[in-house]
Amino acid sequence: MNVEHFTTMTSTQPSIILLFSGKRKSGKDYVTDVIQKRLTAEMCCILRLSAPLKQQYAKDHSLDYEQLLGSGQYKESYRADMIRWGEMKRQQDSGFFCRLAIKHATQPIWIISDCRRMSDVQWFHEEFPDRCICVRVEASEQTRSQRGWRFATGIDDAESECGLDEAVKFDYIIRNDGADDVLEKQLEDLLSLIKSREEESNTLHNIKPEK
Ligand SMILES: Nc1ncnc2c1ncn2[C@@H]1O[C@H](COP(=O)(O)OP(=O)(O)OP(=O)(O)O)[C@@H](O)[C@H]1O
Numbered sequence: 446m447n448v449e450h451f452t453t454m455t456s457t458q459p460s461i462i463l464l465f466s467g468k469r470k471s472g473k474d475y476v477t478d479v480i481q482k483r484l485t486a487e488m489c490c491i492l493r494l495s496a497p498l499k500q501q502y503a504k505d506h507s508l509d510y511e512q513l514l515g516s517g518q519y520k521e522s523y524r525a526d527m528i529r530w531g532e533m534k535r536q537q538d539s540g541f542f543c544r545l546a547i548k549h550a551t552q553p554i555w556i557i558s559d560c561r562r563m564s565d566v567q568w569f570h571e572e573f574p575d576r577c578i579c580v581r582v583e584a585s586e587q588t589r590s591q592r593g594w595r596f597a598t599g600i601d602d603a604e605s606e607c608g609l610d611e612a613v614k615f616d617y618i619i620r621n622d623g624a625d626d627v628l629e630k631q632l633e634d635l636l637s638l639i640k641s642r643e644e645e646s647n648t649l650h651n652i653k654p655e656k
């Protein structure tokens with residue numbers, strides 16, 4: 446699908462928010478990067494709830510923020526402690542990282558690439574009613590293992606990984622087991638869904654496209 450199909454909005458509010466979730470190494474970053482490229486960085490930004498978390502955690506613990514953002518072993522060795530640290534903050538204020546993550550966003554389409562908890566999904570639905578699309582990225586355990594995933598007790602069986610396994614109705618589920626043509630077809634379908642929801646949302650919120 447061409448980017449011209451999507452409108453440039455004059456509003457400072459987003460017209461659509463894609464709430465992405467998925468297990469470790471399901472390919473959330475990979476898939477969201479491809480979608481952003483299709484929509485262009487002018488139209489669409491990727492926001493990570495874990496970015497402000499990792500930034501503050503890196504500062505407090507004298508760690509390399511860039512490596513915590515990456516997909517390598519460095520991040521994994523701090524994951525359990527980052528989860529603990531983040532949950533302490535969330536207990537005081539469940540929207541803490543959501544608010545920080547969206548602070549500087551100006552594009553009309555937002556991708557939240559790492560929703561993990563019901564409180565994340567609820568926060569966005571409450572703050573931005575009628576603008577959210579819930580997308581799940583799934584890959585088999587075999588595929589995830591090939592990408593470096595190993596089951597870790599206390600991580601893969603905890604809320605950070607399982608908080609959205611039930612009780613969320615996903616608007617779209619992407620199977621990402623590595624076949625390019627299969628992924629491509631699903632991305633086409635998702636882009637069509639985004640376009641139609643964007644039109645509905647703009648009508649509902651009376652947002653006018655730029656001339
Ligand atoms: N469809 C794909 N084709 C090729 N490589 C892929 C695909 N999906 C994911 N990968 C690769 O698998 C690895 C894990 O993907 P990614 O970092 O996107 O997963 P993630 O769900 O964001 O993981 P985590 O949250 O555990 O860091 C990366 O090296 C990525 O490039």
Ligand SMILES: C[C@@](O)(CCOP(=O)(O)O)CC(=O)O
Binds near residue numbers: 469561
């Ligand atoms: C600490 C944590 O934010 C790490 C997320 O890292 P990533 O999205 O897998 O790159 C997970 C969590 O918030 O429970």
